[in-house]
Amino acid sequence: MTAIINAADLASESAGPRPPVLLDVRWQLGGPPGRPAYEAGHLPGAVYVDLDTELSAPPGAGGRHPLPDVADFGAAMRRAGVGRDTPVVVYDGGQGWAAARAWWLLRWAGHRDVRVLDGGLAAWEGPLSTEEPKPEEGDFAPVPGSLPLLDADGAAALARDGLLLDARAAERYRGDVEPIDRVGGHIPGALSAPTTENVAENGRFLPVDDLADRFAALGATKGAQVGVYCGSGVSAAHEVLALELAGVPAALYAGSWSQWSADESRPVVTGPDPQ
CATH class of the missing domain: 3.40.250.10 (Rhodanese-like domain)
Incomplete structure (x- = not known):
């Protein structure tokens, strides 16, 4: 399994019998927060995940973006609908950094089916949605250590x-x-x-x-x-x-x-x- 997916394949999988959970992780160093951009339009069904508060612990001795507390990260992923066996696709605005952070964390925490949308939202040619989904709680339980x-x-x-x-x-x-x-x-x-x-x-x-x-x-x-x-x-x-x-x-x-x-x-x- 590759760690990335192109927009055409994502559209096909999303319309199929086992659609992936979609996580919108838009973020830019020194830029505006990603939440307003998400609210203005996102992939249909995507849940917004905040890099600074859900994919990182507060800045401190561990650096500007320390790894999040494992329990907090697991809770955030479950709220987003991530299950232990559900495929997950993460995307950002196109830079790829934030999406890769989410990919790395999920893989490090033991999830085996995570991919990044290659090119991010800019590569998506389908419709966007302003409706915020309310996914069913997932059952993903992080077990750190799957990546070095x-x-x-x-x-x-x-x-x-x-x-x-x-x-x-x-x-x-x-x-x-x-x-x-x-x-x-x-x-x-x-x-x-x-x-x-x-x-x-x-x-x-x-x-x-x-x-x-x-x-x-x-x-x-x-x-x-x-x-x-x-x-x-x-x-x-x-x-x-x-x-x-x-x-x-x-x-x-x-x-x-x-x-x-x-x-x-x-x-x-x-x-x-x-x-």
Whole structure:
């Protein structure tokens, strides 16, 4: 089973005997809340899920978007109609970061049938709805651990002994600019691999062979020990998804740069070189 689905196949499945639960996870870093956009029009039957409050814990020592409390996350998914055996499709406005965060969390928590709408809402050619559904309560019970997760020490070790990819923009990796966190730069040993290079101009993922070539050039091949971080663990989930499409399992450092850079005892490297 692939981790993504195109709009035509989603339309077909939604009209079929076993339609997926649809989660609208529209969110944009520094942008307006996704709820008004959802209310203005969403995929028919989709339930809105808020990244900041339902897919994250409050900001703090764990970073700007720490993983949510497992019980709270499970309750949010059940309210949205997610069952342990129901297929789920998540989408956002087209950037893919928020949808990938929801995909990663559900997969990490043990759900086996989760896909991201490739290209997001922008790829959808069918009608939109302003009606807010009231789904039947689901029975999904999270069991964390199905996908690998890194803490700060694990990320540092992987940067030394394996391959740690930095999914932020290259200028943030180099430390030329840092618009959000305490200091710019990167984790020693990490390689720059911006998430934006995983997709074409239309926001859809590059073909699998192209993704595999891209990651292979960075050393991310089958059998390699690979991890990913970003600013706060959101766009890094998109890179983990891209790596999965390329056949390369990867761990997520959920605290990411927002957690690492807030700890003044952690070393920081600036410039284009990993070390």
